[in-house]
Amino acid sequence: MKKILTITLILVLMGCDSLKTSDIIFNDLTVYAPRAGNRVTAGFTDIINNSSDTITINSISSPQFNIVEIHETIMNNGIASMIKINTLTIPEKQSVSLKPGGKHLMLIDPVKRINEGEEITLIIELSSNETMTLKTTAVSRF
Numbered sequence: 001m002k003k004i005l006t007i008t009l010i011l012v013l014m015g016c017d018s019l020k021t022s023d024i025i026f027n028d029l030t031v032y033a034p035r036a037g038n039r040v041t042a043g044f045t046d047i048i049n050n051s052s053d054t055i056t057i058n059s060i061s062s063p064q065f066n067i068v069e070i071h072e073t074i075m076n077n078g079i080a081s082m083i084k085i086n087t088l089t090i091p092e093k094q095s096v097s098l099k100p101g102g103k104h105l106m107l108i109d110p111v112k113r114i115n116e117g118e119e120i121t122l123i124i125e126l127s128s129n130e131t132m133t134l135k136t137t138a139v140s141r142f
């Protein structure tokens, strides 16, 4: 009996490790090319967690930007300001939208001038130690 319990426990632990990143979808990933003379730009996406595990994004980085942060827009007496979020959690079978006026990606300090159509890579690090690499092309704000 003890042996069966042990085997069951191992299977459960393996189950936790077998998060399939293919179950995590970044829909409509949009990154804007920074405006001329501007060293900050924004990115938006809908993150869909189709897995049966809660996922947490611990960090996001990009070879094209020195700093990538997740921000949330908050209203204070009618004035919008942004705060940095350190981690972003998406419960199982749920989604989180990064959209204008809400949570968003803030891409700061590009390593070189980024023009419309240039490839942007985002490296997503999950708390499960898995890494996802996303690619999109910078679009114009106008």
Ligand SMILES: [Cu+2]
Binding pocket: 071, 072, 082, 104, 105, 106
């Ligand atoms: Cu921001």
